[in-house]
Amino acid sequence: MKALITGGAGFIGSHLAESLLADGHEVIIVDDLSTGSMRNIAGIVGHKSLQFVLDDVRNAGTMNVLVEKCDIIYHLAAAVGVQLIVDEPVRTIETNIHGTEVVLEMANKYRKKIVIASTSEVYGKSERVPFCEDDDTVLGSTRFSRWSYACSKAIDEFLGLAYYHQYDLPVIIVRFFNTVGPRQTGQYGMVIPRFVEQALKGHKITIYGTGKQCRCFGFVGDAVESVRRLAVSPTAPGRVYNVGSTNEISIEGLADKVLAMTGSKAGKEFISYEQAYGRDFDDMMRRVPCVERLRNQINYVPETDLDEILRLVVAEKKEGLGK
Ligand code: UDP
Numbered sequence: 001m002k003a004l005i006t007g008g009a010g011f012i013g014s015h016l017a018e019s020l021l022a023d024g025h026e027v028i029i030v031d032d033l034s035t036g037s038m039r040n041i042a043g044i045v046g047h048k049s050l051q052f053v054l055d056d057v058r059n060a061g062t063m064n065v066l067v068e069k070c071d072i073i074y075h076l077a078a079a080v081g082v083q084l085i086v087d088e089p090v091r092t093i094e095t096n097i098h099g100t101e102v103v104l105e106m107a108n109k110y111r112k113k114i115v116i117a118s119t120s121e122v123y124g125k126s127e128r129v130p131f132c133e134d135d136d137t138v139l140g141s142t143r144f145s146r147w148s149y150a151c152s153k154a155i156d157e158f159l160g161l162a163y164y165h166q167y168d169l170p171v172i173i174v175r176f177f178n179t180v181g182p183r184q185t186g187q188y189g190m191v192i193p194r195f196v197e198q199a200l201k202g203h204k205i206t207i208y209g210t211g212k213q214c215r216c217f218g219f220v221g222d223a224v225e226s227v228r229r230l231a232v233s234p235t236a237p238g239r240v241y242n243v244g245s246t247n248e249i250s251i252e253g254l255a256d257k258v259l260a261m262t263g264s265k266a267g268k269e270f271i272s273y274e275q276a277y278g279r280d281f282d283d284m285m286r287r288v289p290c291v292e293r294l295r296n297q298i299n300y301v302p303e304t305d306l307d308e309i310l311r312l313v314v315a316e317k318k319e320g321l322g323k
Helices: 011-022 060-069 082-087 089-110 146-167 191-200 220-231 251-262 273-277 292-298 306-320
Strands: 002-006 026-031 050-054 072-075 113-119 171-176 205-208 214-216 240-243 248-250 268-271
Touching (some): 011 026, 026 060, 082 089, 113 220, 171 220, 191 205, 191 306, 214 251, 248 251
Parallel strands (some): 002 026, 002 072, 205 268
Antiparallel strands (some): 214 248
8 A cells, every 4th residue: 555645744744654564565755844854754765665755745746746656635724723823924824724625635636545634623612512524614714724724624524525525525624633743843833742841941831821721732643643544434424423532631731741741850841822822822721632533443542642642752752852
């Protein structure tokens, strides 16, 4: 099986590539290294079954060649991360919508199965607990660029499902909830790498807002396993699947855990969203996935606990800092 992974040098993409190669598959990665990096794929570059292509998924010429060559596409290339979205909203919208348009057009031209990465952001600020795949999306005002990300990924989902319904293209949509683990960078806003790096450097941990907002953090290895099982499940196409953990923790609780695990005495600092993002910001208090559809489809749900994930992230960041 030859898999094309767009965004394969990114956080989730690189773990997926590694997992497929380890099981004897061939992998083509296309990545423009805008948020991904060669560091993420350092362990697999040079592998005889890996081809790396440095390009933007919006380049239709390149995608035409690569999609023709592969058996399945994992479309993970996207602009992600709350900080990046706030800082570069034009890039977010254009990359996410146009990139998916090009990849889907090629997938349809060559009739290739495609798994499209989406996000729990599409539920927006709905207050339902848990979020089920067919729930309404509740997006905030266009004044907040955060919702442009949600909206751009919702368009990707609409387009993917439209190809499924109109052209019978096998399209599977995966909504990742907060997915974490080694190789995730804090540069684009993600909380766990930021907290761990702050603690290890002896800096105060910066909690945005009250710290009472909660998230469920799922392990990247479990997300990869879920995606791979969905990809080979004959009845998966045409639907959306939540992928994530259901274990909830508050952001202040997370900060305490990180401080305890790193032995840091640096402490915590509460800062407003305005200070954090340079403008006002719409955050959601809770975000819990319903994973029953996933469980029924693939007989598996993410289960690695947060302590185990944090141990891996702390070990990786310590090594990076030469500690
Ligand atoms: N957060 C924080 N400090 C940081 C980065 C993030 O308190 O340095 C908060 C953020 O406001 C959100 C939660 O942590 O409530 C998770 O943020 P992340 O960007 O990782 O994911 P999100 O769930 O917002 O997509």
